[in-house]
Amino acid sequence: MRLATLRDGTRDGRLSLVRRDGTRLADASHIARNLQAALDAWGTVEPRLREMEAEMEAGRIATDPVDLERLQAPLPRAYEWIDGSTYLNHARLVRKARGAELPASFETDPLVYQGGSGVLLGPADDILLHDPLMGLDFEGEIAVILGDVPMGTRAADALPHVRLIALLNDVTLRNLVPPELAKGFGFFQSKPATAFAPFAVTPDELGAAWHDGRAWLQMKIWLNDRLVGDLETGQEMHFSFAQLLEHVAHTRAFTAGTIIGSGTVSNADPTHGISCLVERRTLEVLASADRQPKTPFLRAGDRVAMEVFDAQARSLFGRIEQKVVAAGRLAD
Amino acid sequence: MRLATLRDGTRDGRLSLVRRDGTRLADASHIARNLQAALDAWGTVEPRLREMEAEMEAGRIATDPVDLERLQAPLPRAYEWIDGSTYLNHARLVRKARGAELPASFETDPLVYQGGSGVLLGPADDILLHDPLMGLDFEGEIAVILGDVPMGTRAADALPHVRLIALLNDVTLRNLVPPELAKGFGFFQSKPATAFAPFAVTPDELGAAWHDGRAWLQMKIWLNDRLVGDLETGQEMHFSFAQLLEHVAHTRAFTAGTIIGSGTVSNADPTHGISCLVERRTLEVLASADRQPKTPFLRAGDRVAMEVFDAQARSLFGRIEQKVVAAGRLAD
Numbered sequence: 271m272r273l274a275t276l277r278d279g280t281r282d283g284r285l286s287l288v289r290r291d292g293t294r295l296a297d298a299s300h301i302a303r304n305l306q307a308a309l310d311a312w313g314t315v316e317p318r319l320r321e322m323e324a325e326m327e328a329g330r331i332a333t334d335p336v337d338l339e340r341l342q343a344p345l346p347r348a349y350e351w352i353d354g355s356t357y358l359n360h361a362r363l364v365r366k367a368r369g370a371e372l373p374a375s376f377e378t379d380p381l382v383y384q385g386g387s388g389v390l391l392g393p394a395d396d397i398l399l400h401d402p403l404m405g406l407d408f409e410g411e412i413a414v415i416l417g418d419v420p421m422g423t424r425a426a427d428a429l430p431h432v433r434l435i436a437l438l439n440d441v442t443l444r445n446l447v448p449p450e451l452a453k454g455f456g457f458f459q460s461k462p463a464t465a466f467a468p469f470a471v472t473p474d475e476l477g478a479a480w481h482d483g484r485a486w487l488q489m490k491i492w493l494n495d496r497l498v499g500d501l502e503t504g505q506e507m508h509f510s511f512a513q514l515l516e517h518v519a520h521t522r523a524f525t526a527g528t529i530i531g532s533g534t535v536s537n538a539d540p541t542h543g544i545s546c547l548v549e550r551r552t553l554e555v556l557a558s559a560d561r562q563p564k565t566p567f568l569r570a571g572d573r574v575a576m577e578v579f580d581a582q583a584r585s586l587f588g589r590i591e592q593k594v595v596a597a598g599r600l601a602d
Numbered sequence: 603m604r605l606a607t608l609r610d611g612t613r614d615g616r617l618s619l620v621r622r623d624g625t626r627l628a629d630a631s632h633i634a635r636n637l638q639a640a641l642d643a644w645g646t647v648e649p650r651l652r653e654m655e656a657e658m659e660a661g662r663i664a665t666d667p668v669d670l671e672r673l674q675a676p677l678p679r680a681y682e683w684i685d686g687s688t689y690l691n692h693a694r695l696v697r698k699a700r701g702a703e704l705p706a707s708f709e710t711d712p713l714v715y716q717g718g719s720g721v722l723l724g725p726a727d728d729i730l731l732h733d734p735l736m737g738l739d740f741e742g743e744i745a746v747i748l749g750d751v752p753m754g755t756r757a758a759d760a761l762p763h764v765r766l767i768a769l770l771n772d773v774t775l776r777n778l779v780p781p782e783l784a785k786g787f788g789f790f791q792s793k794p795a796t797a798f799a800p801f802a803v804t805p806d807e808l809g810a811a812w813h814d815g816r817a818w819l820q821m822k823i824w825l826n827d828r829l830v831g832d833l834e835t836g837q838e839m840h841f842s843f844a845q846l847l848e849h850v851a852h853t854r855a856f857t858a859g860t861i862i863g864s865g866t867v868s869n870a871d872p873t874h875g876i877s878c879l880v881e882r883r884t885l886e887v888l889a890s891a892d893r894q895p896k897t898p899f900l901r902a903g904d905r906v907a908m909e910v911f912d913a914q915a916r917s918l919f920g921r922i923e924q925k926v927v928a929a930g931r932l933a934d
Contacts, residue, residue, distance in 0.1 A: 281642060281857070310613060347857050349679050349720035355787075375785075383787040384716040388681035388857035398753070400853070421730070421794075443853060453707075455687075455715040456788020462753075462853045521732070521775060521794045525613070525679050525720035 271316075271323055272469040273298075273434065274588075275305055275342045277392070282306055283342045287322055288469050292585060294333035296326055305344050305470065309526040312417055312433055316472075336468070338591060343390040344436060344470035345415070345527055351387035351464065352518055353411070353440060353531040354380055356509045360536035360549065367552040380509045380517040383456045385440075387529070391465035393590045397441055398462075398597035399570055405445035406568040406594065409534040410545030410576045411438050412485045412503050414511045415470055419524040428515035429483055435476065437467035437489075437578050437587035438531060444548055444567060467576065467587035479580050483510030487586065489535050491545050492575040498550075499543035501535045503578070545576075570596035603648075603655055604801040605630075605766065606920075607637055607674045609724070614638055615674045619654055620801050624917060626665035628658055637676050637802065641858040644749055644765055648804075668800065670923060675722040676768060676802035677747070677859055683719035683796065684850055685743070685772060685863040686712055688841045692868035692881060699884040712841045712849040715788050717772075719861070723797035725922045729773055730794075730929035731902055737777035738900040738926065741866040742877030742908045743770050744817045744835050746843045747802055751856040760847035761815055767808065769799035769821075769910050769919035770863060776880055776899060799908065799919035811912050815842025819918065821867050823877050824907040830882070831875035833867045835910070877908075902928035 274295055275283035282304035286295045301318045302308035308315045325331050355361060361381075362372045391397075399406050415434040423431065446460035479486045486504030490497060509517075514530055535545045544550045551563030558564070568574070576590040606627055607615035614636035618627045633650045634640035640647045657663050687693060693713075694704045723729075731738050747766040755763065778792035811818045818836030822829060841849075846862055867877045876882045883895030890896070900906070908922040 347681050349681060350718055352790075379785070381785055381787055382790055384718060384790060386682055386716060386854055387719075388860055389855045400754070404853070422732070446853070451786050453711070453713055454783050454788075455713055456786075458684075458714055458716060458850065459853045463855070518790065521736070521778070521791045522718055523721050523795070528720050 271319060272471045272475060273305060273308070273319070273344060274336070274468045274470070275344050275346060277340050277342050281346065283346055287319060287326060288336065289326055289333055292469070292588060293336055295336055296331050296333045298322060306527050309415070309417065309433060312526065336588065338394040338468060338589065341394070341468040342392040343466035344434070344468070345529070346390055346392070348387040348390060348527050348529050349525050350528040351385040351390070351531070352382055352528065353385050353533060354382045354509065354514045355533035356380065356507045356514065357533055357536035358508045359506055359538045360534050363536070363549055363552050367555045377508070380514055382514065382518060385457070385461055385464065389463045391463050393466065393468045393588065395465060395592060396595040397465070397568070397592050399568065399594050400597050402567070402569055403445060404443040407442045407444050407547045408568070408574045409440035409442055410489050410491050410499065410501070411440050411531045411534060412436070412578070413438050413529050413531040416515070416524055416528045416530065417526050419515065419519055419528070421519055421521065421523040423515060423519040425483070425510070425512040425516040428512040431515065432473055432511065434470040435473060435480070435485055436470045436529070437576060437590065439465040439574065439576055439590050439592065440531065440534070441465060442546070465590060465592055467590045469586070469588045471586055475586065476580065483512035488579045489545060490577050490579065491543070494573050497543070499545045501537050501542045501545055503535050506537055507532055568594045570594055603651060603804045604807060605637060605640070605651070605676060606668070606800045607676050607678060609672050609674050613678065615678055619651060619658060620668065621658055621665055624801070624920060625668055627668055628654070628663050628665045630654060638859050641747070641749065641765060644858065668920065670726040670800060670921065673726070673800040674724040675798035676766070676800070677861070678722055678724070680719040680722060680859050680861050681857050682860040683717040683722070683863070684714055684860065685717050685865060686714045686841065686846045687865035688712065688839045688846065689865055689868035690840045691838055691870045692866050695868070695881055695884050699887045709840070712846055714846065714850060717789070717793055717796065721795045723795045725798065725800045725920060727797060727924060728927040729797070729900070729924050731900065731926050732929050734899070734901055735777060736775040739774045739776050739879045740900070740906045741772035741774055742821050742823050742831065742833070743772050743863045743866060744768070744910070745770050745861050745863040748847070748856055748860045748862065749858045751847065751851055751860070753851055753853065753855040755847060755851040757815070757842070757844040757848040760844040763847065764805055764843065766802040767805060767812070767817055768802045768861070769908060769922065771797040771906065771908055771922050771924065772863060772866070773797060774878070797922060797924055799922045801918070801920045803918055807918065808912065815844035820911045821877060822909050822911065823875070826905050829875070831877045833869050833874045833877055835867050838869055839864055900926045902926055
């Protein structure tokens with residue numbers, strides 16, 4: 271089952287159900303008015319949505335074309351957005367460029383940060399760029415959206431709490447990261463609003479591609495219509511979503527609708543390309559005599575697209591297609 | 603106007619309005635079903651709540667006694683909870699104990715972290731302690747609850763976005779802090795659920811005690827019925843809420859209901875006592891020959907209470923009164 275959120279002027283939008291071919295959808299707000307309401311009462315809502323899906327597939331429900339511009343993030347605001355860093359190749363690469371090794375603890379102790387969740391962008395929403403010197407970058411990630419999770423949940427018991435799987439662009443202001451992390455309290459200004467692909471999908475939609483707490487899929491990234499990444503999402507995800515969930519639930523409980531991200535998808539084999547510009551810049555630094563990156567960060571007018579495919583070449587989450595728009599420099 | 607949230611079995615509780623004397627309240631869910639819904643439509647909801655308050659004060663509305671056990675946090679779950687660290691005495695003291703100076707940037711660049719906001723405790727909810735070795739501590743803080751805030755909002759324009767002011771206990775697991783901050787991504791496991799005093803109050807309730815973007819009030823902290831803190835909340839708050847808001851809005855917008863905290867209230871004059879145990883422990887380390895703290899962190903059975911008073915000795919936010927309860931040690 272694949273769910274999307276139609277823009278209707280309300281803060282949380284309107285729940286809709288996507289047809290299996292991904293081209294059309296139908297309003298499902300008579301079952302739950304929005305996705306948060308659906309997740310809040312998933313036990314009763316899910317069976318009704320599945321009945322509706324059967325009706326829709328049988329052609330007995332009127333549908334509208336999927337129009338990215340009319341769609342918000344599946345959750346336009348969420349109660350928590352927690353992002354991991356599970357593709358160790360990414361962390362290893364970035365450290366290598368500054369001559370450092372990956373600490374051994376990175377292999378055993380998951381790294382997560384608490385992200386801002388009150389404003390989440392839709393798949394075609396502009397990325398506002400106030401100042402090109404901030405170093406605007408994208409990050410392609412897989413995420414899970416949870417039901418209620420009790421404190422102390424262990425990895426072995428974690429996966430039944432996964433209600434939906436999603437694709438996101440974790441927009442990052444790279445040049446704000448080092449000074450912010452040096453302050454010691456984690457990311458804040460360096461992580462502006464995150465954008466989501468239109469469809470949040472139940473784990474069964476992935477079939478055999480959902481196992482070991484990971485999504486084993488193919489992520490494609492385009493920059494200005496040029497394919498820059500064609501990555502495997504499963505193999506190199508060092509910590510599974512189950513392990514991430516155990517880590518974050520060690521001292522806390524979570525309410526339905528909490529989102530946990532994988533961190534930037536990254537493959538050690540460079541022929542897979544990139545899901546964020548900083549990796550390419552790092553490879554350029556490592557490969558060049560002058561130790562300087564050649565690829566610029568995003569500029570006004572640049573377009574970023576992301577899509578994830580299963581073995582049948584089905585675009586599971588629909589497409590992120592965002593444009594960078596100059597928004598007037600903020601005074602400091 | 604003072605608002606509270608009655609436990610009614612729903613996730614977000616039921617909006618209620620508190621009588622001026624703070625002893626009784628009335629269901630206001632016919633105006634907005636819960637506080638988030640009120641904040642989402644504040645422009646239309648606030649005048650209706652003020653009309654209801656006038657009716658209540660005139661004795662024309664039935665009221666019930668305020669019962670801490672029946673109250674949840676004003677927002678039992680919020681879209682964002684952002685905590686500052688604005689009382690520089692706290693940061694200075696903690697650094698002094700390890701022989702370090704406060705970096706000069708702390709005077710000009712506010713320090714904030716993104717907290718977990720999906721599960722917020724009510725004023726009488728137990729603090730679950732899984733493992734005394736985690737070093738359980740309380741932190742008394744003032745917070746503001748915001749309306750919608752556009753990206754790029756400046757300090758000079760910030761205060762009209764403050765809808766409500768609140769009191770909270772930012773529960774912290776001290777012994778998890780150093781290893782977690784060393785990982786570089788900020789707090790996570792070290793910050794379990796935060797607890798809130800029952801009443802969220804409009805700024806006009808503070809009268810002259812709300813100026814310069816700070817609440818100029820008296821915060822009292824009790825540990826096992828013994829007064830351990832009697833602090834001034836205004837004077838030593840180095841960054842105002844307006845400055846905090848400018849800082850966090852530099853690259854992001856915020857949805858209604860976002861909470862921003864002041865950080866642990868702390869006064870340089872030690873006769874004011876403490877709003878968190880780690881400060882007393884730090885003073886003990888600095889004063890003793892063996893450089894060891896004497897005061898233990900919280901143990902099962904300990905009781906923490908907090909209350910904030912104005913110049914007329916009115917308890918503005920009602921009382922936090924929590925007990926620490928052993929919850930069975932989590933396996934590692």
